[in-house]
Amino acid sequence: MPRRGVFTLGQHYPCLGASKRRAAHIYSDNLDKECPLVTPEPFSHGLRIDSSHPCIQPWATDNNGPVATTSTDSPGPSRGDSSADPSGGSRGHAAVDRRSPPGGAASFIDRERLLADIDELLRIPSLGGTPAEVDAQRHLADRWAGEGLEVTTWDIDVDATAARSDFPGMEVERESALGVVARFPGSGGGRTLLFDGHTDVVPPGDIGAWTGDPFIPRTVQRDGRDAIVARGACDMKAGLVAAWEALRAVRQSGVRLRGDVLLCPVSGEEDGGLGTYAALEHLLGTPIAGCIVPEPTDLDLVPANAGALTFRLTVNGAAIHASRRSEGVSAVEKFVPVLAALSHLEAVRNASVDELMQRWPVAYPLSIGTVHAGDWASTVPDLLVAEGRLGVALDESADNARAELEAAVADVCRSDPWLREHPVTVEWWGGQFHAGRTDPNAGIVSLVRDTHTRAAGHAPETYGGPYGSDLRLLVGMGGIPTVQYGPGDTRVAHAPDEYVNIEDVVMCASVLADVIVDFCS
Numbered sequence: 401m402p403r404r405g406v407f408t409l410g411q412h413y414p415c416l417g418a419s420k421r422r423a424a425h426i427y428s429d430n431l432d433k434e435c436p437l438v439t440p441e442p443f444s445h446g447l448r449i450d451s452s453h454p455c456i457q458p459w460a461t462d463n464n465g466p467v468a469t470t471s472t473d474s475p476g477p478s479r480g481d482s483s484a485d486p487s488g489g490s491r492g493h494a495a496v497d498r499r500s501p502p503g504g505a506a507s508f509i510d511r512e513r514l515l516a517d518i519d520e521l522l523r524i525p526s527l528g529g530t531p532a533e534v535d536a537q538r539h540l541a542d543r544w545a546g547e548g549l550e551v552t553t554w555d556i557d558v559d560a561t562a563a564r565s566d567f568p569g570m571e572v573e574r575e576s577a578l579g580v581v582a583r584f585p586g587s588g589g590g591r592t593l594l595f596d597g598h599t600d601v602v603p604p605g606d607i608g609a610w611t612g613d614p615f616i617p618r619t620v621q622r623d624g625r626d627a628i629v630a631r632g633a634c635d636m637k638a639g640l641v642a643a644w645e646a647l648r649a650v651r652q653s654g655v656r657l658r659g660d661v662l663l664c665p666v667s668g669e670e671d672g673g674l675g676t677y678a679a680l681e682h683l684l685g686t687p688i689a690g691c692i693v694p695e696p697t698d699l700d701l702v703p704a705n706a707g708a709l710t711f712r713l714t715v716n717g718a719a720i721h722a723s724r725r726s727e728g729v730s731a732v733e734k735f736v737p738v739l740a741a742l743s744h745l746e747a748v749r750n751a752s753v754d755e756l757m758q759r760w761p762v763a764y765p766l767s768i769g770t771v772h773a774g775d776w777a778s779t780v781p782d783l784l785v786a787e788g789r790l791g792v793a794l795d796e797s798a799d800n801a802r803a804e805l806e807a808a809v810a811d812v813c814r815s816d817p818w819l820r821e822h823p824v825t826v827e828w829w830g831g832q833f834h835a836g837r838t839d840p841n842a843g844i845v846s847l848v849r850d851t852h853t854r855a856a857g858h859a860p861e862t863y864g865g866p867y868g869s870d871l872r873l874l875v876g877m878g879g880i881p882t883v884q885y886g887p888g889d890t891r892v893a894h895a896p897d898e899y900v901n902i903e904d905v906v907m908c909a910s911v912l913a914d915v916i917v918d919f920c921s
């Protein structure tokens with residue numbers, strides 16, 4: 401365990417091996433080296449942080465332990481003999497969630513077990529492209545096999561998969577990836593329900609903005625409620641474990657399902673969708689009647705996603721000593737009208753948007769994320785490379801969105817003598833998320849809506865997400881009616897001190913348990 405005062409990132413991760421050291425190293429590469437909080441030299445195996453630095457709050461005694469599993473709810477009576485527990489649940493007895501209908505599968509949700517398993521998964525620093533990404537997948541496969549589910553794993557041939565013409569893209573280097581599908585078979589004749597959730601997480605960013613190690617989950621108060629803070633808590637390990645707990649509750653309740661339930665954790669969602677793409681290939685021929693993706697929706701219903709296309713612009717200039725500036729051509733200055741044209745294009749593309757998207761100030765953002773230019777302060781820069789993402793409207797093809805951006809850039813180039821001769825190039829690389837949608841009144845969406853309304857006492861909102869996600873693969877490539885429904889707010893996803901409210905996680909698990917019973921019986 402970390403020593404008080406100084407800890408080493410990754411040290412909390414049990415049996416730290418070579419793969420984890422590499423994960424910790426990649427993690428350190430994303431830190432703000434300016435922050436004196438972080439000493440640049442690796443300490444033993446990873447990164448050393450001085451927790452006495454004012455950027456870090458004093459450690460509470462429970463900061464390095466599992467997230468709190470206590471609750472103001474008193475535990476309910478044990479539901480049956482735990483030795484006959486089909487989920488292998490010796491980790492705790494069933495606790496009744498009082499907001500759920502008595503006697504339903506939801507009453508078997510075991511809060512303690514749920515939180516312990518979220519804690520365990522959050523401690524694996526499964527950054528996209530690191531070996532820990534595979535570890536997270538293997539961890540779930542092992543746990544589920546141990547609980548008696550039919551688990552299939554396979555090594556995804558990353559290079560061969562990425563070479564396919566319809567491959568959705570990948571933005572990090574990846575040597576390996578593990579496919580996992582766990583099946584709880586029904587007795588036959590029922591509908592199969594799939595839960596798809598990603599286990600990869602994005603880097604923590606500036607470590608100085610966190611109040612502790614992003615991979616040591618801890619419980620804090622947010623808006624007067626207990627919340628778990630850790631990278632991936634909101635997006636979306638808590639939601640994935642909630643689906644797992646929902647299935648355990650159903651098994652424990654003894655309800656007999658006719659349809660199968662499939663749990664499919666995936667890698668590579670954050671940078672394109674490798675995992676779900678590979679899983680859909682693997683599941684080809686399996687009739688799947690509905691899918692729930694427990695991404696953070698704040699327990700609202702998101703049956704549609706905009707798309708997102710990553711692009712790169714290259715602007716050429718002509719270098720010269722800055723003292724003779726007017727005789728050269730600055731790539732930065734040539735980028736200015738391009739940027740203005742892209743802003744105009746964004747406004748045009750958002751002038752009228754689908755009803756499901758009207759809650760967003762900008763439904764389909766066109767955003768420049770990186771700009772690199774020049775290599776010397778007193779040289780006129782001869783090269784500028786800008787990367788960004790273009791939102792794709794619901795029902796719009798990715799090809800159409802690409803063509804609109806390329807046309808806007810070409811228009812600018814035609815109006816400038818230099819750019820006419822040296823046109824800006826546009827490349828499409830990395831994640832290419834198409835838009836996708838399921839009818840907001842499709843069976844699976846209505847069922848989750850009705851079940852949530854019963855459990856929570858109010859109806860969830862229904863809208864489209866402005867982000868790209870695996871939903872478009874499940875709907876498009878898989879032809880599966882899919883809805884996102886999960887705990888956590890996307891406002892804090894990918895942010896420092898990302899968190900998820902514990903009661904929302906428990907509510908999600910309860911609703912999903914009842915949904916499983918209704919859908920698969």
Ligand SMILES: [Zn+2]
Pocket residue numbers: 598635636669695696
């Ligand atoms: Zn996510």
